[in-house]
Amino acid sequence: MGLRRTTSDRVEWRKDHKQYPQNWPSYRKFHDTAIIVFLEFYTTIISTTGPSAATIAMEEFHLSRVVALVAFTFMQVYQIGQAIGGLLTPPFSESFGRRKPYLYSCAAFSIGALITGVVPSVAGVFIGRFISGFASSVPSVVIAGSIEDLYAGTHRVWMILVWNSSTTLGLIIGPIYGTYMADAIGWRWIHYTSAMVTAMTFLVLLTIRESRPTKLLSDKLGQLEKQYHEKLEPRSDPDALQNGRALAKLVFLRPARLAVTEPIVIIVASLSATAWGLVYLFTESLTVVYSLYGWTETTTSLAFIAIGLGIPISILPRIWEVHMISHKTRHNQKLAPEDKIYGFVIAAPMLAVGLWLFSWTIPPCVHTHWAVSMVGLVFIGFAANEFAYTLNGYLADSYTIYASSGLATLAFLRALVSGIMPLFAYPMFSGLGGNVAGSILAAVATIFCLTPFLFLKYGKILRERSKFAKYSAEVNEQHGDG
Structure with missing residues (x-):
């Protein structure tokens, strides 16, 4: 199972074993990384479409420019949405694994985008953008951990560069994407399409594996304890939450x-x-x-x-x-x-x-x-x-x-x-x-x-x-x- 017992009677990973995440086949690591990087890339694009949508929507809702920006940008990704998510997500990711946060956040982002586009009031914009903003914080703070799980040495350097560059590129594409889409078919279609894209991404995310080594170790120990009726003590995890x-x-x-x-x-x-x-x-x-x-x-x-x-x-x-x-x-x-x-x-x-x-x-x-x-x-x-x-x-x-x-x-x-x-x-x-x-x-x-x-x-x-x-x-x- 890729585990070993240490001299202090603890059980930990054998880091040369094929089941240890850094030793997974290259196609598996590329598959999982590509999907989560795309999720971060796309949600980042949507994050910077706020001002583009606000410029057009402020006339529809009879808002000032500042109030429109607060609704579409400030409330969505930053001080409230993404800031709160950025605080809450890391400990859950470290303690409960990577896969579930990706799935839950992608589903929530899709729902928030749908609310933003469908509800015909500025209240719907505030609520929908807050939900999407909170959800968008998850990949931005979890992906670094996933890459660390899967890659080591120079491979990690290049994968982090790919992720980081794709995120910066998303910031830059967003204003262009938002401006032209809002001008051509209306600002609501920015959010209709983002709801559809993230819904499809959610289905693809179902195919990724959990990569957090301590989470995988805990699951394996649970299997062994059930099989042999013996309590096993794992290597201490500094991020474990006891209560x-x-x-x-x-x-x-x-x-x-x-x-x-x-x-x-x-x-x-x-x-x-x-x-x-x-x-x-x-x-x-x-x-x-x-x-x-x-x-x-x-x-x-x-x-x-x-x-x-x-x-x-x-x-x-x-x-x-x-x-x-x-x-x-x-x-x-x-x-x-x-x-x-x-x-x-x-x-x-x-x-x-x-x-x-x-x-x-x-x-x-x-x-x-x-x-x-x-x-x-x-x-x-x-x-x-x-x-x-x-x-x-x-x-x-x-x-x-x-x-x-x-x-x-x-x-x-x-x-x-x-x-x-x-x-x-x-x-x-x-x-x-x-x-x-x-x-x-x-x-x-x-x-x-x-x-x-x-x-x-x-x-x-x-x-x-x-x-x-x-x-x-x-x-x-x-x-x-x-």
């Missing part, structure tokens, strides 16, 4: 403690939220900027293509990362979390350069060809994708067994910032002008350029002083996972 009090502590108290006491969590969450929020800010601000070139409202959404062109550049830092991992493996050297953030060292200044270039190549103060400003958007697209990849990975590598709580904090703050950004983007860029508004963002990004060097110089010191990170390292060392 309701433990659940409350894991869901609320631990992320809260990490969020206010851990400098690494505070800095990483702030950086990631800001970079991610920029993409959502552009769902409103690019309309203002490129309308000054005479573009129509639907055509302005095509500016997101330039942001998407920056995503493939992330391949270059991954080539270096794979080389470094291989080099250290050959020389039996241990990898540190700081070894994997060199892409962030490049991305931080690229974000600042991209924002400065964009801000001062657009009207009203500067009149250049629209293609010049697109170069800045390419840099921004690379930086946003690289921030998400490196910072999520750095947080997970630093806290390991507490990674779910750290990522829950990151997901909450990222959802909150991303939900707020579209609310003030339009008045900011229309009131101050693209040059001044963009310069404010560029100035903040310039300050961020210092943070990679802070991690490289002080990251190890901060981890050694952190009770959570230090204990995680000790557990990994004890279990041979370090």
